[in-house]
Amino acid sequence: MEYLAVFVFGLIVGSFLNVVILRFNTGMxxxxxxxxxxxxxxxxxxxxxxxxxxxxxxxxxxxxCGSRISPQYPLVEIAGGMAFIAAYTMVPGALSGAMPFAxxxxxxxxxxxxxxxxxxxxxxxxxxxxxxxxxxxxxxxLVAVDSATTGSVDFMRVIGGPALFLFFWFFWKVxxxxxxxxxxxxLALSIGWTLGxxxxxxxxxxxxxxxxxxxxxxxxxxxxxxxxxxGAALGMKSEIPFGPFLxxxxxxxxxxxxxxxxxxxxxxx
Numbered sequence: 054m055e056y057l058a059v060f061v062f063g064l065i066v067g068s069f070l071n072v073v074i075l076r077f078n079t080g081m082x083x084x085x086x087x088x089x090x091x092x093x094x095x096x097x098x099x100x101x102x103x104x105x106x107x108x109x110x111x112x113x114x115x116x117x118c119g120s121r122i123s124p125q126y127p128l129v130e131i132a133g134g135m136a137f138i139a140a141y142t143m144v145p146g147a148l149s150g151a152m153p154f155a156x157x158x159x160x161x162x163x164x165x166x167x168x169x170x171x172x173x174x175x176x177x178x179x180x181x182x183x184x185x186x187x188x189x190x191x192x193x194x195l196v197a198v199d200s201a202t203t204g205s206v207d208f209m210r211v212i213g214g215p216a217l218f219l220f221f222w223f224f225w226k227v228x229x230x231x232x233x234x235x236x237x238x239x240l241a242l243s244i245g246w247t248l249g250x251x252x253x254x255x256x257x258x259x260x261x262x263x264x265x266x267x268x269x270x271x272x273x274x275x276x277x278x279x280x281x282x283x284g285a286a287l288g289m290k291s292e293i294p295f296g297p298f299l300x301x302x303x304x305x306x307x308x309x310x311x312x313x314x315x316x317x318x319x320x321x322x
Contacts, residue, residue, distance in 0.1 A: 264298040
């Protein structure tokens with residue numbers, strides 16, 4: 054029941070994240086009235102705003118005008134629920150005291166911010182500084198909580214954020230922004246402060262691998278299927294959002310989905 058309650062609360066937060074993603078940098082705020090259909094402009098009722106269920110029961114379409122609703126809505130809501138479940142699982146005794154609850158809350162906030170960053174970067178090919186800085190503050194908060202709990206400061210985590218940022222800054226400076234945007238470096242701050250220097254570098258390595266595999270696979274699919282329209286087909290000079298791949302690398306390392314010893318041995322080479 055605890056996990057169910059945490060997941061449902063995460064779904065509700067995920068619904069809020071959708072509002073943030075859609076309204077950010079549009080002149081609207083999250084408090085500017087209830088959500089509306091983007092096609093007919095009708096204000097949505099409470100029954101149309103139930104996370105995931107409303108989308109499923111309405112067949113992914115507006116109940117009034119029948120226009121299709123982006124699958125982003127249920128996907129972000131589910132991601133919000135999974136973010137809270139992940140945070141609850143990663144922090145033993147999350148509700149047993151002030152420090153464990155703080156670690157749980159900060160972890161959930163960090164993961165939810167990564168959901169926003171991935172969705173926004175995929176949609177607009179840019180990572181707003183606001184979200185990256187919030188993620189950085191959450192990561193620093195986790196460092197502070199861990200230090201207060203253990204009575205010592207993890208120096209590798211303290212330098213991890215700036216070190217990963219400088220890695221991206223170097224390529225941004227040398228290429229004058231042609232190879233990589235500095236927004237990726239600002240996102241890497243929170244990754245380094247959360248994972249530490251060594252594991253942060255492993256996350257970067259995984260993110261580059263993932264980006265290369267997905268990009269080459271997409272270009273290969275376009276070439277075989279001939280679906281790449283002129284001017285829209287992916288190429289070696291195409292701009293591809295890298296934020297999602299950074300988050301993938303972070304998640305793989307953070308949740309231990311891969312043998313870290315193998316990654317560290319590769320980095321040593």
